[in-house]
Amino acid sequence: MRGFGVFTTIALLIAGCGGGGGHGDPNPVQPTSTPAPAVTATPIPTVNLVLQLSSSVGVAAASFSVGYEAGRGSFSGSGAQAQCQLGSSDTLAVNDDDAGTLKVAILPADPTRAQNLALPTTLTCSFDETGGTVTTAGLRIGDKKIGVIDGNGVVVAGDSSRLDVR
Amino acid sequence: MLLVVAAVGHCARGAYAAGAPSCADPNGDGVDVIDAANVLRAAVGLPSTCASAPAACDLDGAGGIDREDALDVLRRAVGLAPTRDCLPHLQLTEVVHDLDLPLFVGAAPGDDTRLYVVEQTGHIRLVKDGTLAPTPFLDLSRTISSGGERGLLGLAFHPQYVATGRFFVNYTDTAGNTVIAEYRRAADPDVAEPTAARVFFTVTQPFANHNGGMLAFGPDGLLYIGLGDGGSGGDPMNNGQRLDTKLGKILRIDVDAYPTPPSGNVGGGDPDVWDFGLRNPFRFSFDRGTGDLYIADVGQDRFEEIDFEPRATGKRNYGWRITEGTHCFDPPSGCNLTGITLPVAEYGHDAGCAVIGGYVYRGARIPGFVGRYLYADFCSNRIWSFVRDGARLTSQVELTDDLDPTHALGGITSFGEDAAGELYVVDGPTGLVFRIDPE
Missing domain, CATH: 1.10.1330.10 (Dockerin domain)
Structure with a gap:
């Protein structure tokens, strides 16, 4: 009986959808809305990648690039909106091209108080793993450039190998 | 400011x-x-x-x-888009060479094909479609005296020159006196009739220097004339402050009604006086975008100045010889500044010796430069620019290394403006005229 009842209901619905009633049906069935199927979003796994920045010399400015496998995702947010945060209060600029390269540049927050960057520190960026797992060890650090204060008090290019990013 | x-x-x-x-x-x-x-x-x-x-x-x-x-x-x-516009990088492009002491370049309104270069020695040379014509447009070499601060000093085309063929010159005659005269284009549009159609006036010059020289039509269609204080040093006759002389003034005349003065001049003295208290306004210009007037007044021994006059607001006393720049000159201290309009910019003689006024750029080739006033110094060949932003004067920058990186200019005698609003630099000693271009 239970199965029969289900079948009956379906038949009535079909009749109603046909706009019936024109054939003398005394009890036309009013159409009813069909609930939209619920979409269940699959959350994109996001991980925080933490880079350690340090130097054995005073660094007045620094920049470098962070290479990643674009097939595995990209940093959360695009361009300057990439979600990155310094462990210090220094001034940070980032640019994620969403295609495998995040560019990073850092200046002192207030050179009148501290002419060099506050190192060591961390750079923490969130990464959307749309295509696989990404770890800090899998990032490629390149294009390192540092500025150091010379004898005249101006910032000039320094030995970039003295900046350690890992 | x-x-x-x-x-x-x-x-x-x-x-x-x-x-x-x-x-x-x-x-x-x-x-x-x-x-x-x-x-x-x-x-x-x-x-x-x-x-x-x-x-x-x-x-x-x-x-x-x-x-x-x-x-x-x-x-x-890091490769992000800038949030601030940069001043454009500029360069000088040689337009013409082999000129004989050029000290002005200009164009007739509405004529994009011709430039006219004034040579101090008395010729107006025609540059047509980029080529210097071998025959002068006008030869006044036998009419004028030349040398030092004398010579053929200024040229202005009537606002309807294309239709009327009328143009005006400012020169020192063979006696050294200033003449303002009108000439006409000949049937051949590349030459002028050799004789003056009219001499408006002659001003006796007591000394050989400070003859001014600039002519320009204002937005009111009237002819403005710059005359120096008569010369010597320190304005011994106090011509700048006297209203009964044309010396030391910006004059304003109606070329169609002269000698009847246009309304709005200072009055109470020479009827042609528009502004006074000037030492040697060798170059001035109107901003073709706003009608404002920029006067570069050459100083005595210490300060060069740029005076600013909002459109149609003459009757101003720019201070000489009471003041030189913003500083007292006579008396050397404690001078009375009442009624004096002080300059909007000045520089000391550590940066030069004689200001050369330029123009506000209103051309099309350098969009990032529109609205900037350009000026220079004849002795140091340093070139600067600023923006008049409402009541403020801002964005002062030096362009010398940008425009003259090898410091090859011999002596900037003038800037110039063509029909399209593009700007030019005239280098007198080397006989060159350059256009200012984006790099």
């Missing part, structure tokens, strides 16, 4: 330069985080590479290097 040019650093290549400084790149090796650090340091008053290239660090020429400039350079260092 007064801008003191001498306080603006000379934009020379710095000791750290790998190439020419350019916007956001004071050390000239490409924009990077090191530039950003230097701009930031400059913004807070610390030593930086900006000291030798301030224009490269003050990105928008807003009158000072600030933290926003540094943040903009930082953005550029």
Whole structure:
């Protein structure tokens, strides 16, 4: 009986959808809305990648690039909106091209108080793993450039190998 | 607001330069985080590479290097779009050479094909479609006296020159006196009738120097004339402050009604006086965009000045000989500044010796330069620019290294403006005329 009842209901619905009633049906069935199927979003796994920045010399400015496998995702947010945060209060600029390269540049927050960057520190960026797992060890650090204060008090290019990013 | 040019650093290549400084790149090796650090340091008053290239660090020429400039350079260092516009990089493009002491270049309104170069020795040379015509447009060499500050000094075309063929010249005659005369284009549009259609007036010059020389039509269609104080030194006859003489003035006449003066002149003396208290307004110009008047008044021994006059607001006393620039001249201290309009910009003779007034750029080739007033110094050949922003004068920058990187100019005698509003630089001693172009 239970199965029969289900079948009956379906038949009535079909009749109603046909706009019936024109054939003398005394009890036309009013159409009813069909609930939209619920979409269940699959959350994109996001991980925080933490880079350690340090130097054995005073660094007045620094920049470098962070290479990643674009097939595995990209940093959360695009361009300057990439979600990155310094462990210090220094001034940070980032640019994620969403295609495998995040560019990073850092200046002192207030050179009148501290002419060099506050190192060591961390750079923490969130990464959307749309295509696989990404770890800090899998990032490629390149294009390192540092500025150091010379004898005249101006910032000039320094030995970039003295900046350690890992 | 007064801008003191001498306080603006000379934009020379710095000791750290790998190439020419350019916007956001004071050390000239490409924009990077090191530039950003230097701009930031400059913004807070610390030593930086900006000291030798301030224009490269003050990105928008807003009158000072600030933290926003540094943040903009930082953005550029990581490839982000800049938030501030850079002043465009400029260059001088030679237009014509082999001129004989050129000291003015101009064009007739509405004629994009011709430039006219005034030679101090008495010729108006025609540059047609970029080529110097061998025959002068007008030869006044036997009519004038030339040498020192004398000669054929100014030229202005009637606003309807294309239709009327009327143009006007300012020269010192064989007796050394100033003549303002009208000439006409001949049937051949590339030459002028050799004799004057009219001489408006002759002004006796008591000394050989300070003859002024500029002519320009204002937005009111009237002819403005710059005359110096008569010369010698220190204005011994006090002509600048006397209203009964044309000397030391900006005059304003109606070329269709002369000698009837137009309404609005100073009155109470010479009827042609529009402004007074000027020492030697060798060059002045109207902003073709606003009608405002910029007068470059050559100073005595200490200060050169730029006077600013909003459109149609004459009757001003610019101070000479009471003042030189913003400083008392006679008496040397405690002078009475009542009724005197002080200059909007001045510089000391540590930066030059004779100001050469230019123009507000209203051309099309350098969009980032529109609205900037350009001027220079004859002796140092330094070139500067500022923006008149409402009541404020801002964004003072020096363009010398940009426009003249090898310091080859011999002596800037004038700027010029063509029919399209593009600007030119006239180098008298070398006989060259250049157009200012984007690099």
